Amino acid sequence: MRRDSFYLFFFLLYLSPLAYAEIDKVYHPYVEAYKKELEYRTLYKNDNNQSHLDGLQVHSLSFAMSLTEQFSLEAYVIARNPPMDRFSVSTFELEAKYQLTEQGEYWADWGLLFELERDTALNKWEGGVSLLSEKQWGRWNGTINFSIDYEYGSGIQDEFETVLHSQIKYRASPLIEPAIELYMDEETRGIGPALLGTVRTGHNKLKWELGVIFGFNGRTANENVRFLLDYEF
Amino acid sequence: MNWLLSITVQCEVNCALLRRVLFLVFLFAQANNISAETLIYELHIKDHLFYPSVLTIPASKKIKLLIFNDDLTPEEFESYELNREKVIMGKSKGVIFLGPLKAGKYPFFGEFNPETAQGNIEVK
Known part of the structure; x- marks a missing residue:
């Protein structure tokens, strides 16, 4: 236990200086085999000092299904409602998740996430790969997503980006689990509390997540409220 | 000179990435040391019941649990207390790794x- 804690702490410290992520969600390295998922996510930003972020909303709707026990695909439609602009659907994304190790088999659980995103508003393509890792200590779970993305297009400067998302949660009960989340990328620095839970509806499940992430650099909105509903069937 | 600066910066970024990848390989190596101590237990599903319904395992040991679904229909082994979910198709086998666990009772069910x-x- 003490050795595991040391490794995770060292791992977080080691990655942090490199990491520069839009506040989104933290992915777990597991594939829900033989399941389908319908998911809605939203992000609301609040910052009186940054007019381009104040009131910004991001909404996404996705459908996921597992093709094998280790492999799943998810397709997203993403809409944005910038301050003083109209609501528009401009981004489409495809994600493939591959579960590398069986849960609990090794020191930590590992997975890979590949993503391809097309933003028509910015005429931008983005491709990336994320290493997903999770470690359990009794009722505590620690998760890290480390991503390398490449974005290119006529509306942006072509570049590589590195992203770190992490979460530590306490598995108090299926209905409610408190967590702390950290988001870092080249512009974003945010940390804050989140609540997660699962409601069972017969053989199906409704998962929810609500987080308030506070920006701690000048370029991240002061408050970022994220909400997620995921229906698993 | 800008191109030289660009290559130098790119090299520094790649070296930093390489160091991080090597660190992850080190973690995998640590993981493999642990797997050598794993004990193996079996659980069967028949007529939508688990056999045995009570499985006793030692505390503080890593366990590999083989679950054989002898029914024709799929079943999902699920336990919030163990933090495990696993669908096992009919007439097939699933593998779950547990522990090391503290002494206590950990309920599970077929979803x-x-x-x-x-x-x-x-x-125990």
Whole structure:
């Protein structure tokens, strides 16, 4: 236990200086085999000092299904409602998740996430790969997503980006689990509390997540409220 | 000179990435050391029931649990207390790794037949 804690702490410290992520969600390295998922996510930003972020909303709707026990695909439609602009659907994304190790088999659980995103508003393509890792200590779970993305297009400067998302949660009960989340990328620095839970509806499940992430650099909105509903069937 | 600066910066970024990849390989190597101590137990699903319904395992040991679904229909082994979910198709086998666990009782059930498929893992 003490050795595991040391490794995770060292791992977080080691990655942090490199990491520069839009506040989104933290992915777990597991594939829900033989399941389908319908998911809605939203992000609301609040910052009186940054007019381009104040009131910004991001909404996404996705459908996921597992093709094998280790492999799943998810397709997203993403809409944005910038301050003083109209609501528009401009981004489409495809994600493939591959579960590398069986849960609990090794020191930590590992997975890979590949993503391809097309933003028509910015005429931008983005491709990336994320290493997903999770470690359990009794009722505590620690998760890290480390991503390398490449974005290119006529509306942006072509570049590589590195992203770190992490979460530590306490598995108090299926209905409610408190967590702390950290988001870092080249512009974003945010940390804050989140609540997660699962409601069972017969053989199906409704998962929810609500987080308030506070920006701690000048370029991240002061408050970022994220909400997620995921229906698993 | 800008191109030289660009190559130097790119090299520094790649070297930093390489160091991080090597660190992850080190973590995988640590993981493999642990797997050598794993004990193996079996659980069967038949007529939507678990056999045995109470499985006793030792505390503080890593366990490999083989779950054989002898029914024709799929079943999902699920336990919030163990933090495990695993669908096992009919007439097939699933593998779950548990622990090391503290002493106690950890209930599990079959998600597709929760009224009948129930059991406990007792850790002593």
